[in-house]
Amino acid sequence: MSTPAPPTLTVADYPLSTNRPELLRTPTGKPVTALTMDAVVSGELTAEDLRIAPETLELQAQLADASGRPQLAANFRRAAEMTAIPDAEVLSMYNALRPRASTAAQLTAMADRLESTYSAPVSAALVREAAEVYGRRRLLADDEPEDAATAATSPDAVTPAVAADETTPGSPS
Amino acid sequence: MTAVAPRPTEQARRSLRTEALEARPVNLDGFVEEWPEKGLVAMESDFDPQPSVRVADGVITELDGRARADFDFMDSFIADHAIDVATTEASMALPSVQIARMLIDPGVSRAEVIAVTRGLTPAKVLDVVKLMNVVEIMQGMQKMRARRTPANQAHSTSARDNPLQVAVDAAEGALRGFAELETTLGVVRYAPLVAIALQVGGQVGRGGVLTQCALEEATELELGMRGITAYAETISIYGTESVFVDGDDTPWSKTFLASAYASRGIKMRFTSGTGSEVQMGNAEGRSMLYLEIRCILMAKGAGVQGLQNGSISCIGVPGAVPGGIRAVAAENLVASMMDLECASGNDQSFSHSAMRRTARMLPQLLPGTDFVCSGYSAVPNSDNMFAGSNFDTDDYDDWNTIQRDLQVDGGLRHVREPEVLAVRAKAARVLQALFEHLELPRITDEEVEAATYANSSNDYPFRDVLADLTGAQQVMDRGVTGLDLVRGLEATGFHDVAENLLTVLRQRVSGDLLQTAAVLTADFTPLSAINDANDYAGPGTGYRLQGERWEELKKLRHVTSATDPETEVD
Amino acid sequence: MTTLDAPAERTLTLRETGPATRGTRPDEVVIAVSPAFGDPFTQTIVGVPHAEVLRQLMAGIEEQGVGVRVVRVWGTADLAAVSHIAARLSGSGVSVGLLSRGTAMIHQKDLPRLSNLELFPQSPLLDAPVFRAIGSNAAQYAKGQSPQPVPTRNDQMARPRWQAKAALLHLKEFECIRADAGPVELEVTISR
């Protein structure tokens, strides 16, 4: 992938699907215009063709920057890095970031893996930062809940520790 | 030793008026006195921190009276990710009353307000909105809403998890105007079939509708990755560290998850709301709104494009304390002030009183929000598997009439019955053909007929649950994707529906729907806070209900014709 | 005449008789009440007197021919924790945990603390017959039988009516926790 870096985008380029389709490619390298019904029916297209490419996420990050949303842009840049990580590993990494799920060493190893295997320095920095805060807030795997009698730590807690007389707070809606 | 003696009960004579009042539905609702020390208070509490910020070497070293060494993880995350370090000291130096006035001053643009709010701490935000009454909150919302054009979202579920019902009610809902459709399950194993039904039904009703299925994270993400659903919003966050941990997450785990969704091209928003922390017993002595503002800033720091808030499933808590619904309106405003998409609640059973139910939603309906309801029940509430919404199908005509009375756009419209029946019948036939094509359990002609004319799940023939669950498992085992659905729709002759779905899937490659407050219009144009930015600048500006759309909203089920008063307008 | 529909007003007396101990009888169920049960609270969220709650739970257990002990847990008002502490004190390993507002749970000592045999989270929907059934089921589990779970009820409109009061009662109950006090045995007297 050594395509020349596209020009920096402005908000006028949005939506890319109508204004700049020529910039859009699938992870398999097909232009977005190749995603036709004929191609679907003939079996040329696979589910892989309908994923977003890291380059596209970078374009959207530029748009987010241009519209004054640096955090959103940072999210897209982490996402661009994560396109390379298989679905199952993404989920297991997420689970490893849950409170008291990992030791400091495990989180460090995960950050190293993000950096070395997936060239994902921004995501790795997020994990390192989590490791630092978890250490300070006693949320690493070796830490005991501060109040063993009342804290709930299990993900499959059937009872929220507390007043759950109705639905669980924050339940989907 | 404890001894409990019976309490004497007195039987004083009551007036007939008191009896009439006692019989009013509002008296079935629960109300409690405030208890600020424990956080059982909406937004005015002496126990909330005072605003403050200190920056040293480009790092926030003090936040709302707490030194960096004492930060809990919410403080840390907000300080390091949400607040703009470069501008925070300047923003914080502005008097709260000045910021509050900027929010309602038509002469100050949305962008100018955002330039200030990006540097505010949670306590400062609270200090600002505390100055605003509910009308001012609405004025603020009118300007600060991210997307210029308001929209609405529906729940389409079934008490029997009947995929056919979900499909036809999704189709009708899309036809009536909902831009997003959400479902969930009673029996979780039904999810693949119901998610397919929602997606397909939605595309029959109106091409470009976005769908999601609320499930535990792994399955929800998997359905999204496969292109069976289009977005996600059931990613809960909380305002205190202890409750966040009770929910088995942290700001970092949720941030990672947000990026995971974006990495698969899937639109996503977080969920939070006033009352959840005190309901979970760990409000740490802070008011409900203060804690919700922390959630909103956390969401912003995570870089997620939007938030579903407005108390959501804890609405009974703010609903029971003084000023609680004002606080709920304020939390929606704060989400918009933080430049996030806001799906503004009104999605859970709230009151026994129809009058209270209506009053509760006016602060969102009147100014307009990105999604006025984050779940208007597009099925009767008895079929609502999110435990009931503030509005359901029985309220369609009332909602349409209120839109017409006040000339506001709540995202819905009246649709004539023949059109409703046509899309319901078509959605049923499409799902029937698709199920057969995918070798899923048969949908009979009798079911199609019932679905066309049904109201609730009781009006459908029973399905063979065993066969359906086996079929649902096959969908997962065989790795059926959105592309397979497109192929099946095309192969069974429903070319238009196949095109609609393919176009929605193609959006994923462009990532356009990842931008703030994005929806797809009927002609598949992504409409977001970038190309449909809210440009409200006082009377005569911003989104106005006029022209073709206003003509559409003038229609109701029964309107007497002026030309021939013996007939009704069709 | 007195019926279940109009329970007689009874006086509940709970006398502490010392630290709670682990039971040895395999045919007993331990009922554990939360810190505020009986005092300062006297009734559940919907006004079922605590005397009646305990009387019906105990009757359900007695009808199955199983013994019962009642303890109070002082250290926590978390239902799962209250119930699990009681299960570990129970000779059969089966317990019923009870919060002042009425929320109840059947627990078993070998289960993880956050799991349970049966949970009755909707306190506004629990009345005397349900408490009787909960006691009966707990006793049947203690005997190694497989009772049909007590049907749980659901009411979408419980949220607007009871959600805030439940939160309030929960906060009040937490105020009564004595963190350093262990569970104590109670002698129960219910009289008219």
Place this chain on the structure above:
Amino acid sequence: MSDRLVVGVDIGNSTTEACLALVGPGGAVTHLGTALTRTTGVKGTPASTRGALTAVGRVLAAAGRRSDELDRVLLNEATPVISGLAMETITETVITESTMIGHNPATPGGEGLGVGTTVSVLDLAEHPVAEPAVVVVPPGWDFDDVAAALNAAAARGVPVVAAVLAGDDAVLVTNRLARPVPVVDEVSAVEKVPLGMRAAVEVAAPGRTIRTLSNTYGIATVFELDPDQTRQVSPVARALTGNRSAVVVRTPAGDVTDRRIPVGVLELRGEVRTTKVDVDAGAEAIMAALARVQPLRDAHGEPGTHVGGMLAAVRDTMADTMGDGAGEGAGEGAGEGDAVDCAIRDVLAVDTFVPAEVRGGLAGEITLENAVGLAAMVRTSRSRMQAVASQVAAELGAEAVIGGVEGEMAVLGALTTPGTRAPVVVVDLGGGSTDAASLSADGVCTAVHVAGAGELVTKLVDSELALDDREVAELVKRWPLAKVESFFHVRHEDGTVQFFDQPLPAHVFARVVVLGPEGPVPIGTRHGLDAVRRVRREAKRRVFVVNTLRALRQVAPDGDLRRLEFVVLLGGSALDFEIPDLVADALAEHGVVCGTGNVLGDQGPRNAVASGLVAAHAQDAAPERGSG
């Protein structure tokens, strides 16, 4: 001449199977793979084409081949089969004048026998002192108040000898009596107990059963009956046998009857004669009648009965299925112009029982009423396979030929099982029907289809265990049982114990469970493990063993099973963990070697017909090429 790529496709009732192979010039066969999918629509109709294409697509993909490489698609001559199930309850227990209560509450109170006059607790204060009282307590009474009322009466000198309660309070009341008496509780319709009548209440010690009221002469003694009266009460005694508690009230015309419900007539039309049989005569009579008219040409049930409705529905479904293609099939030749042949060609009747509430019962008493389960099958001679073949050919661009009768192909496929040889009989244990085909030593093939298979087993399990949940019934049928004895161990149905490191889920604690593929599933029944196992095995025996024998008798030389040598079991139900053993045990008595097939040496009982089609094609091909 190079090898040719062929695929055999078997469109069965529930699954469609494919077998891909290379056939060499000399007829040598190289198998490349097999595939399986669900049959779409009814087999042999154009709707089933899609399943066939799916199966072919899958086997090609798995072998890395393209459809344009195919030389030929070999289809079986699949004739549509539609089956149906119905059940009729044929007995009914009726109690008149509320003569007895025999519902067996879990926890009665006290022990022994009390005989006296029934009196409501409301009237107890006025009850004469000399008269022994059986106190009847309506719903809503608190146990403390009941005990107080009984103690007060006893203190007044009334001999309180027993009580009958509406609520579940017997132990509670007994524990509070100064002098305990037998108490029967949970009598939901207690208001129907006649007052002022002589009554007897008996409660046995835990683990025992009553002795007096379950004995006709015991009742006669209690109520001082004459011999004629004694004769009348004998059904009461029988109905109470095995209970731990009971109440008998002496009323002028009280009775318990067990009557037969007329549920209509089944008309069986054979080749030469027609006979009618009452459905309530039971399975044995129905099957005997069927044997007399064999071979069956059609069957009809009385309109308005379940059986009549089911038979009509089966016939209508077939007529609709075949009628669909009336226009399009006009030029197909076979069956053109004929009325669609939709006759019932076999029925299987099975005696079963259904738990039912006793009419006139006071406490929701349940008895096991007799019932007859009936499976029926329609098979039409009119095939629309030609239409399927044309569509398959058009889609795949390869020639599609209809090659041979299912039964023959199944035999050919079965013969690829190591250790078999002709003469051989195959039995296909399916979902809707059980099929047998035999190949004699001289190459003659005969095939039969009989009604009733896996689906009937599920239905019997569901109704006999009163599960009312087909999903659980299906699990019970397919997987072994266990009892969860603690959170860390289960006892399997064979008595062995398995321990777990992680606690089992809470909802299975102390329950009888099915050990399904996704972990233990609790069975919602009060029955113990042994009872569930017995029901399951009996259901399988009554359907599969009976049907295998029935089918084999029709294909065996002179109907003599002893003249069969090899029997190979095929089909989905041959994968069951115990059905093949049940069948083999039954056949062992006749000296028959019986086992589950292993097609191609690695396919188990699957893919026989598809493999047979390939084998037949290769056999045909070889001599042709040799001579030509």
